[in-house]
Amino acid sequence: MKLLLSATSIVHAAHCRNVLRAAGIRAELRNTWLSGAIGEIPFRESAPQVWILDDHMEAQAWAALKTAAEPPPGPHWQCRHCHEWHEPQFGACWRCGASRD
Template identity: 40%
Template sequence: MKRVDIAPNLVIATLWADALNAAGLRAEVFSRYLTSIAGEIPPDQCNPAVWVLDDGDLARAKQLLQELRTPLRGAFWTCPDCGERHGPQFAQCWKCGHSRPDSPSF
């Protein structure tokens, strides 16, 4: 078992662990509730950490988290059906449900 990274809060740690699990890596969040005792122990020791259960998955897990942290780049697009403008992260129009013409595979 290897620690991948320390998250700033439990929500982010859970998001990261869920993303790793969805990618086929077995990941867990440790130190979930230590923030409640910050001050009794050093605050920098209280943040939740994401760990992979298989040591061989560490490099891939770090790579996936880096990709998750990197903002999606690309061009804004306009829905051909309703004319609504969307950011590059959207593959479907929120207004009418039409798929992006050049929808990237996520």
């Protein structure tokens, strides 16, 4: 097992774990109960932690987190029905409900 990162919140830590698991990387949270003690013991020791179970997966783990943090690739697109412009991650028009394709 290897400590991958210390998160600023349990929500962020859980998000990272979920991203890793979705990428097929075994990960788990530690220190989830200690965050209430932040300020009383060093942050590095009290912050929620994300650990990977397979040490050799560290590079893949960081790649998965980096990919998840970036906006999805692709250009903005325009709805064929109402001509509203959308960011690439949306699959349907928020204005008229038409699907992207």
